[in-house]
Amino acid sequence: MLELLALHYNYLAVVVLMMTGLYVVIANGNLVKKVIGLNIFQTSVFILYISFGKRLGGTAPILSxxxxxxxxPLPHVLILTAIVVGVATTxxxxxxxxxxxxxxxxxxxxxIERIEAEEQGGAG
Amino acid sequence: MVRLRNLFAVVMLFGIYSLLSAALFVALDAVDVAFTEAAVGAGISTILMLATLALTNARERSVTRRRALALAICTVTGLVLVSAMVDLPVFGALEAPAHAHVVPRYLLDSYREIGVPNVVTSVLASYRGYDTLGEVTVIFTAGLGVLCVLGAGREPPADDREDG
Known part of the structure; x- marks a missing residue:
């Protein structure tokens, strides 16, 4: 089991980052921090895709x-698009x-929830 | 970062994190992605967040809540993901399924077909050009959305809560 984990250490890092982002989104009440948590989650997906594309001993896909x-090169293209779309959603x-x-x-x-409850209590 | 109350420091840490992930992308041979992450992720995202802090208040007041629930959810989901990841190809494998389908054509023929040495460029602008067109549409829509939400060009009404 440990050996299997050692061979897949890139995915382990991705899972840790992903769960960090999820924790921030759930546990933090502040909206800006929630957006940052979503961004961390997103970066972990980028790292997952880019590490799919890595070949040991390979080099950057610029022909020479x-x-x-x-x-x-295909994950690189997909993630280039995803980064830009991610900033648009941010x-x-x-x-x-x-x-x-x-x-x-x-x-x-x-x-915000308290103010909402007060308004509804006042209206109805 | 989770415990920091000063949101300015949190945003600065986020910028550093983006820059570090750009460095990681260079190490993984994705130089174009690293450029984009450094410029767009570390640059524009940080500026947008700083602008948000300038327009709102930069300190967090409430304490972290639902901590046990969040930890439980994250632990369970993380364990499920870890148990699934051992079935994925080993990191850096030369014969992983992801390299099998269209990639050999991109690497072997794209210079003859497109004439650009950078394969990422020829895939982005030519083979998957419609993806890029869709991306531009998304950015345009998001820009329109931001302008609509913020009501650019007119003063916010005095009592804004009624129409929100």
Whole structure:
């Protein structure tokens, strides 16, 4: 079992990062920290894909007569797209955070829930 | 990072983390990804978060909550993932299934077909050009969304909570 884990150490690092991101998203009430947790989760997926493409002894996939063995370029392309899309979603999430702050004056989840409950109690 | 209360420091740590992951991508032969992560991940993301902090308040008040629940969920999910990962190809394997299908054509023929030595560029701009077009559409939509959500170009109403 330990030997198997040692051969797959890249996935182990990915799982640790992924669970760190998930923990931040669940356990933190602050909305900016939740966005950062989502970003950490996302980076772990990037690392997973890029480590799929790595070939030991290979080099970066830029063709040259000096090299024979290249790493897999396809995950690189997919993750290039994913990084840019990830920043677009982060921008949208942060815009929503700013909008929530304008409306409620706080970024803490429990305070927002309290204000919501008070408003509903007052209305009905 | 989980325990820090000063959000400015948290965002700075996040920028450093992005830069480190860019270095990791160089080590894994993904130089184009490293460029993008350093410029977009470490650069633009950090600037966006700093702008958010400038427009809101930069200190966290509440304490961490649901800690036991979060730890339990993360431990169980992590164990499931670890038990699944031992079936994946060994790190750096030369004959992994991921290298079998279209990749040999990209590596052997793309210079003749496209004429660009960087295979990532020829796949991004030519073989999978529609992906890139879709990506641009996503960015455009996200930009529109940000502008709509923030109501750019007009002053926010005095009592904003009513229409939110």
């Amino acid at each position: 007569p000096d090299f024979e063995l290249y790493s897999n 921008a949208l999430a942060l815009a929503l955070v700013i909008r929530i702050h304008r409306g409620y004056g706080t970024l803490e989840e429990d305070e």
